[in-house]
Amino acid sequence: MERYWKVLRLFWSTAIAAELEYRLNFLVTALISLGGLAGSLFGLFLFYRTGYEFEGWSWEAALLVLGLFTVLQGFSAMVLIPNLNKIVNQVQQGTLDFVLLKPISSQFWLSTRIISPWGLPDVVFGLVMIGYGGSRLGLGWADYGLAILPLALGAITLYSLWFMLGATSIWFVKIYNVTEVLRGLLEAGRFPIAAYPVAYRVFFTFVVPVAFLTTVPAQTMLGQGGRGWLLASALLALVLLVVANRFWRFALRFYTSASS
């Protein structure tokens, strides 16, 4: 365990050192996140401007959901995209061999090798939005604290789904864009799940569990929703994490390396 911490520290310090060579990039990505933020707010405003409300969600509560979405977006830009979207390259070029030879878990290596600081602006803007919505609703530190657990569970769920899709590249080398489908569907998490028609709600709860990524943490923060959702969220994260690991080991049995 301690070895993994040490390796992780080395991974991330080298990755950050490498990325900081491109400092202008930081300004560019910050500007892009700011633009994205303005756009998301505008999109939400279009719904609320005539007095319509998502069922049971005031403007401030909807801001919490949007803020949580932005935080998760930043998280995926920092960890998921730079690592998991590269699995396909490793398979294509056969460099996965080197990873498999190393004396640590290959899943760990593939999931944590790189951290990209360019997701940071999104995380910060998301937190600011949560802070703004929360202060308008009179939330205290305890409420924010309660939301950390479901948010972390949501992040684990997201990671597991993403990793499993990435792992399918062992079979289908050319399908590097399958994660784009997931990303497209995740956009639904910008809005509370109650805003959707019934068919959509079922789909986004049971098929692609978007509801657990943003709506459940926001409900916990607001003190709604109850324990049932939290329990379901924990169960989902745990099951998916285990399944992802098993799936990876299963997939590796079919890995034949490149050009040999």
Add this chain to the structure above:
Amino acid sequence: MQKALKVARVMLSVYYAYMVEYRAELVFWVLSGTFPLILMGLWVEAAQGDQFDLSPTDLVRYFLAVFLVRQFTVVWVIWEFEREVVEGRLSPYLLQPVDPAWRHFFSHVSERFARLPFAFLLVGLFLLLYPYAAWWPRLDNLLLGLLATVLAFCLRFVMQYTFALAAFWTERASALEQFWFLLYTFLSGMVAPLSLFPDAVREVVLWTPFPYLIYFPASLLINRPENVVRGFAAMILWSALFWGLNRWLWRRGLRQYSGMGA
């Protein structure tokens, strides 16, 4: 003229063959464009209470049309062009007697034919979910809408190709496109029909190229014609503007280009 036609035909068939080779990949690209369909759900639910100017039926039609227009106008030339410049692979293309722009253009066009069957399939699926919304565009609207879609594709292609030319000077030309894409996402009518925008915002947005890329063709297709003359005029003007800029940058850029790795 005859030579040009021949070149076009050959390029189309070659790139079509490329595209259908990776059908599974295409299906995933189609599925990754579900953003309008997600918003359709939100707006249909929102419109149940009659607080907006549009009925749920209108909104289903609108977003299905948006989805189709979007599928028809997807452009990715900047990612390919950027790589070609950075890796120096542009050099051999410069020796050919055809401007490399056409190569990209025809690869996009032929991809449309491979992609559309899947897109229509998905629309059919959603019509099963909302059977009451099925509609036929009137013939004149259909023709105008198709023309507008084709023009929208050309405009978007020219715009993105113009940004791509920045790759001659910087390695991160795609950042320009990322920023432009944000404006495109939120102002083109993909998140909501422009008639639901606040009046002041709409008036400003109508002067930008964005609503003509999605909102205008989609409105024509669902028989809610906008100001047709203004729409086509705006598209042609913006295309001409970017075309001019594009050719100017291309000439300057070639002087700058050093053929990295060659």
